[in-house]
Amino acid sequence: MPELPEVETALRGVSPYLKGFMIEKIVVRQPQLRWAVSPELVALEKINILKLTRRAKYLIIHTDQGYIIGHLGMSGSVRIVPHDSPIDKHDHIDIVMNNGKLLRYNDPRRFGAWLWTKNLEEFHLFLKLGPEPLSDEFNxxxxxxxxxxxxxxxxxxxxxxxxxxxxxxxxxxxxxxxxxxxxxxxxxxxxxxxxxxxxxxxxxxxxxxxxxxxxxxxxxxxxxxxxxxxxxxxxxxxxxxxxxxxxxxxxxxxxxxxxxxxxxxxxxxxx
Ligand SMILES: [Zn+2]
Structure with a gap:
């Protein structure tokens, strides 16, 4: 199972290919993950990515219209591939960028999650979380x-x-x-x-x-x-x-x- 260091590493690995670029569209091949993929994600197009951050084991993609929140679950992984890269049966989601690349989410056990929110402060999954272990608040x-x-x-x-x-x-x-x-x-x-x-x-x-x-x-x-x-x-x-x-x-x-x-x-x- 990916733990915090793996999620942080994933964030650092994919950030340079997302930050500052535009999402052309999001392709969802399998919406049944731990929770159903937010329908808003499928409808998104031509939105700009401002930055990526992490909260607990959630990846947060900040866009100019809201936030895409990803969780890798038990067996999920993300990677950056070219638009025409062949698809594996466990490749459930592609976030297609305007730079010839896409972020591909693969998850054999489908315990991950991809959700959308307009309000990060009130996002239900974040409300009861304690401090980040690497922050000064955790002392x-x-x-x-x-x-x-x-x-x-x-x-x-x-x-x-x-x-x-x-x-x-x-x-x-x-x-x-x-x-x-x-x-x-x-x-x-x-x-x-x-x-x-x-x-x-x-x-x-x-x-x-x-x-x-x-x-x-x-x-x-x-x-x-x-x-x-x-x-x-x-x-x-x-x-x-x-x-x-x-x-x-x-x-x-x-x-x-x-x-x-x-x-x-x-x-x-x-x-
Ligand atoms: Zn001992």
Whole structure:
């Protein structure tokens, strides 16, 4: 599943081919995604793209008439191809530009979304989102206050979009391992110092992943190449029974909130 660094990488990869250009039309071959594609999108033509931004894992294409909002779901990807590029059966949407290129959305499992809004501030999916993890708003004081009286598992707490956006399963596991914190520790028991450590670690882990993603930018121009959910070196995620990189103890897995969690039982205590 694309996580925040992949979405940020996608944004950076496709932006130069969209920003400042005009959309000639939008071709929707399959409107049944996670939610039906906004019918307004199909009717759009000759509108100018001002810029692209990201909120949580949503791509936002700012135009002079409103906002196109895209989400890659579980298996979606975007790439830039020439107008006459052959179509794959999972290529559901083309945003056709006036520069000979188009943005093509491919999604085998169809859990993604492509929506339209005229008012970004009141867009329903954004209303309850917490701060961006890489923003100054996400700091130790904020996390400490937010975690008071929260009797939820720390991992579940960090993956809650109302607390902070864009911390998926992989990065929650990696962060907690690096912090030496057990995923089942109750959020309310976090100390100020632990909040500081978590915030710093999340920012480092995500920045590093985005930096690594930078090397895949050219993939967004390969018609056949699926721009990667880049393979990263992960410390604990997916490494059950392998030795902990810090102490050599076997990594264990457990299910928390229906998601796989990976811990080193020696390095991550519930203290
Ligand atoms: Zn260990």
């Amino acid at each position: 130790a004081e904020y996390l400490f206050k937010k975690s008071r009286k929260k009797l939820t598992a720390l991992k579940t707490f960090l993956m809650d979009n109302a607390v902070v956006v864009g911390i998926g399963n992989i990065y929650a596991n990696e962060t907690l391992f690096l912090c030496g914190l057990h995923p089942l520790k109750l959020a309310t028991n976090l100390t100020r110092k632990q909040c500081e450590l978590i915030v710093t670690t999340i920012k480092n882990v995500l920045s590093k992943a985005i930096e690594q993603g930078g090397t895949t930018l050219k993939d967004f121009l390969q018609p056949d190449g699926r721009p990667g959910y880049f393979a990263q070196e992960l410390l604990v995620y997916g490494n059950k029974n392998k030795p902990c990189p810090k102490c050599g103890t076997k990594i264990e897995s457990l299910i928390i909130g229906q998601r796989n969690s990976y811990i080193c039982p020696h390095c991550q205590k519930k203290r």
